[in-house]
Amino acid sequence: MHCALKFCSYWRSKRLEAFRFVVLCAVMGVAGCSGLEPVAAWERGYLAEEGMQWQSSAREAKFEGHVYTSKEASSGGNGAAGGGCGCN
Amino acid sequence: MLNFTVYVTKALGGLLVCILFSAGVHSSPSSKQDALPAPHFSLPAIANTEGAISLDAFKGSVTYVDFWASWCGPCRLSLPALDAIYRDLAPKGLKVMAISVDVVEEDAWDFLARYPVTYPIAIDTEGSVPKAYAVNGMPSGYLIDREGRVRAVHVGFKRGDEDALRAEILQLLEE
Numbered sequence: 001m002h003c004a005l006k007f008c009s010y011w012r013s014k015r016l017e018a019f020r021f022v023v024l025c026a027v028m029g030v031a032g033c034s035g036l037e038p039v040a041a042w043e044r045g046y047l048a049e050e051g052m053q054w055q056s057s058a059r060e061a062k063f064e065g066h067v068y069t070s071k072e073a074s075s076g077g078n079g080a081a082g083g084g085c086g087c088n
Numbered sequence: 089m090l091n092f093t094v095y096v097t098k099a100l101g102g103l104l105v106c107i108l109f110s111a112g113v114h115s116s117p118s119s120k121q122d123a124l125p126a127p128h129f130s131l132p133a134i135a136n137t138e139g140a141i142s143l144d145a146f147k148g149s150v151t152y153v154d155f156w157a158s159w160c161g162p163c164r165l166s167l168p169a170l171d172a173i174y175r176d177l178a179p180k181g182l183k184v185m186a187i188s189v190d191v192v193e194e195d196a197w198d199f200l201a202r203y204p205v206t207y208p209i210a211i212d213t214e215g216s217v218p219k220a221y222a223v224n225g226m227p228s229g230y231l232i233d234r235e236g237r238v239r240a241v242h243v244g245f246k247r248g249d250e251d252a253l254r255a256e257i258l259q260l261l262e263e
Contacts, residue, residue: 040218040219040223041226042189042212042219042223043215044159044226045158045159045189045190045191
């Protein structure tokens, strides 16, 4: 309790106005990230385009996946199916 | 200078609170009293009719407005299912129209060649109408009553959804 009061008085001291301002600016900066809008549902077609895929070549990726699964004797874990339309 | 800093700090704090509390506001109307009016639009037709398709043309009828896209997997199920409902219930007064949100019109044509439907199809390459309807998934359907109010919203589509949709439409047709 004593520590809390001490911190409170320290926080309220005039000398720390600038410090409080900087802290609030930093919080605002972080909170600003929450205002970033997700891709709109009707624009998610862009996510399904070839240029948005992790691999440059779907055929090559399939071949590499086949080699990987036969070497590791396991499959899956490479993401989920779907074009990213955000439904179902 | 000190006063100015205090004022700025308080203003930024207030703004922060506003931002945090305004995130994630969402509503979905269902009852007749709460239902919001459907936003009006006029879009170019690409199939089953000519010229422009306007929501005003469907005034006084129970109308289902469906948003879809060629890249949307579940739309391969929803369009034929909706077409079956339309062909069954059109004699009872149901109107259906669909809006493609494809950026490239040819993509919509290719999709319709594979999954043909009989109801009118419009296209909105700018995305202004889905924005007005606050579409948050593909496909999204809006069931509009005779007074032009949105009574139900369907997001996504899976096998079996057509039965629930048909029941909802029938209920609205009987009102």
